[in-house]
Amino acid sequence: MSLLASLLRVRAAATGHAQPACRLRHLPLSQRPLMMIVLNRTGPTARPLAVMLGTDPYRPQLHTAPPSGNNTSMLASLADTFLTYIDTCHRAGTAPQILVPNTRGVQYLKYLGTDLRLRRTDDQAPHAQAIQRLGHWLTYATGRAEIPGAAALIPLTGLLAMHWITGQSPLEDEDLTTLLAWIDPPRHTATGRDAAAQAETTTPRPLTGPATDADFDNEELVPLFDAHTQAWRQNQDQAPVLEDLHHLLNRRMQPTWDHMWRAYSLLTTIPEAPSTQGRWEHERTAFNEERAYLAQDGRPRPAQDHVIAAARHLARMEHAATTFAAQRAAEDPYTRAELRTTGEAFGGPVTTTQETHTQRGPTGRPRWRPRFTIATQDPVLMEPGQLLANHNHLKARYRICTIQPTQHATLVELEITAGMGTVGRPNHSVLPEAGTHLLFTCAPDHYLRPQFPTRDQTPWTHGGPNTDPSDHDEKQP
Numbered sequence: 001m002s003l004l005a006s007l008l009r010v011r012a013a014a015t016g017h018a019q020p021a022c023r024l025r026h027l028p029l030s031q032r033p034l035m036m037i038v039l040n041r042t043g044p045t046a047r048p049l050a051v052m053l054g055t056d057p058y059r060p061q062l063h064t065a066p067p068s069g070n071n072t073s074m075l076a077s078l079a080d081t082f083l084t085y086i087d088t089c090h091r092a093g094t095a096p097q098i099l100v101p102n103t104r105g106v107q108y109l110k111y112l113g114t115d116l117r118l119r120r121t122d123d124q125a126p127h128a129q130a131i132q133r134l135g136h137w138l139t140y141a142t143g144r145a146e147i148p149g150a151a152a153l154i155p156l157t158g159l160l161a162m163h164w165i166t167g168q169s170p171l172e173d174e175d176l177t178t179l180l181a182w183i184d185p186p187r188h189t190a191t192g193r194d195a196a197a198q199a200e201t202t203t204p205r206p207l208t209g210p211a212t213d214a215d216f217d218n219e220e221l222v223p224l225f226d227a228h229t230q231a232w233r234q235n236q237d238q239a240p241v242l243e244d245l246h247h248l249l250n251r252r253m254q255p256t257w258d259h260m261w262r263a264y265s266l267l268t269t270i271p272e273a274p275s276t277q278g279r280w281e282h283e284r285t286a287f288n289e290e291r292a293y294l295a296q297d298g299r300p301r302p303a304q305d306h307v308i309a310a311a312r313h314l315a316r317m318e319h320a321a322t323t324f325a326a327q328r329a330a331e332d333p334y335t336r337a338e339l340r341t342t343g344e345a346f347g348g349p350v351t352t353t354q355e356t357h358t359q360r361g362p363t364g365r366p367r368w369r370p371r372f373t374i375a376t377q378d379p380v381l382m383e384p385g386q387l388l389a390n391h392n393h394l395k396a397r398y399r400i401c402t403i404q405p406t407q408h409a410t411l412v413e414l415e416i417t418a419g420m421g422t423v424g425r426p427n428h429s430v431l432p433e434a435g436t437h438l439l440f441t442c443a444p445d446h447y448l449r450p451q452f453p454t455r456d457q458t459p460w461t462h463g464g465p466n467t468d469p470s471d472h473d474e475k476q477p
Contacts, residue, residue: 003341005165013167016191018182022163024332025270026324028151028280030097034085035060035260037101037253038108040210042217046111047071049212050249051078055085057261062253064246067225068232075116076127079134086137090291095283096152098141099264101176101208101256103155106145108210113138117300132300139301140290147317149279149324152286156263163270167193176208176259184266206255220248273331308458322442329441330391336439343381346412347439348374350432357415370416370431371401374438375409387443388414395419396430397443414440 001009008019032055041049048071054060063078065071089096100106116135119128144152161173166182173179178196185195205213212221228241305313328335329345339345354371361367380403388398396419404411421427432438 001170002338004338008165009167012165012182013193016167016193018164018166018192020163020334021165021338022328022332022334023271024273025163025267026273026276026279026328026332027149027154027159027162028097028272028276028283029264029268030094030151032094033097033099033264034082035099035257035264036105036109037207037256037260038105038112038209039207039212039249039253040108041065041067042212046108046115048074048078048112050253052250052253052257053078053081057258060254060257062246062250064242064249066238066242067228067245072127072131075131075134079127079130082134082137083130089287093284095280095287096137096141097283098153099260100153100155101260102157102174104174104210105208106142106153106155109138109153110142113140113142114303118303133294136294136300144283144286148321149282149327150286150320151279151283156260156267159267160263163267166196168196176256176263177206180259180263180266184262204252206259207249207252208256216252224248273328275327275331308453323444326389326442326444330389330394330444333391336391336441339441340378340439343379345439345441346374346376346378346380346382346410347437348376348378348409350434350436350438351375351411353431353434355431368420368422368426370420372414372432374412374414374440376412377409380410380412382442387417388440389443390438390440392438393419393430398440 005021008021012019034053034055035057036051036053038048039050041047048065050062050064051074052060052062061081063074063081065074086096098109100109113135116131117139119132119135141153144150145154157174157176157179160176160179160183161170164183166173166179168178168182177199181189181195181199182192185192189195189198204216207213207216224241224245228238228245230236231238231241304310325339325344329339336345340347350372352373357369357371358366359369382400382403384400384402386400388400390396390398397417398414399417401413401415402411404413416430419427420430
């Protein structure tokens, strides 16, 4: 946690009101998201008890599994609802977006997706392929959720915490009910702190999943499960018990459903950052590529990535994290202020300028590369060669030449490398005058993806081919 975030959390605790942490919303929100609440039953990691989902705030669909026995019927109905949404997004030319209450829901959907997509499909068994396809799309969405700036699957607690800081701990912020109480307290409460305290003591507590409360399990679920088992043993009708279970889960999940739509409405009131539409275009491209993969190949993704695929995925995540952080800093003054406390941004007045400074290019022709020096009181945890951006000139790029700490300030010499025109047609607007106060952050395009070897160039110890002839001979019959 940064110094600024700690200060805002202390201020929220002292005042009882959540503090804004951003001025802009940097993640796109679909006009038709799929809300999804998943409850897991005690025991297996990915054995859902109930799933509430839908795109209409007033008409959620609840799919429940029987307390014991086969849950294929529940998974089939869930797959039908989920895949209908996926197909609707394709026909509308947009991308799907799934919103879940908390980050634990994302992890659970990852386990569920892996379990379903790796199941064997029996062409004779009804719904087998639809259930496997459901697992494929859950795996796709949870994979996108690992990429910073992606918006295919978003935990609402994480997105709310990105824009507001409360007076409770980050762990307590994972509770959607109390987090919303801090951010948007009811009118009859004086502060968000009071509203959160009331929400914590209100019973019964809403079910947000994926795990259920122990008191709920013992006092309400266990009697229904026992009644279902007894009816099955006595060869009696089990439908009344299943209907009671459905009504119970619907009643306890409905408050969370309403909180999710309330959170969505709050987030849509925050102005979008300029780069948000570009991120949504990336989502559309990724979605179309995944559909093309399913149409051309269709095989489920492996349980574990090959070493090169895993390295490329990690590089993509690092590149996305760097780009997302740099774009947020370039667009949002609150983010820039936070980065100044961590040494990832700095600001200060211009002390000297070298307007006529040039360099020889590869062809020998001179290139205009004006330089200037910033005197900053901020910690500078960067190195020479780092590319920087300034929010006043988003197309310009600046390179750190030298960093010189002095007794009173740190002198950072910068060179303009892009956006300043040419020697014959210079753009003097990007060259600051002495005394101008400027703020610099990392450039969004500074991170370069590494080059990875092909499988033939990979050692056998890391998944490449085994080229040892003696080993080949030993394997001959």
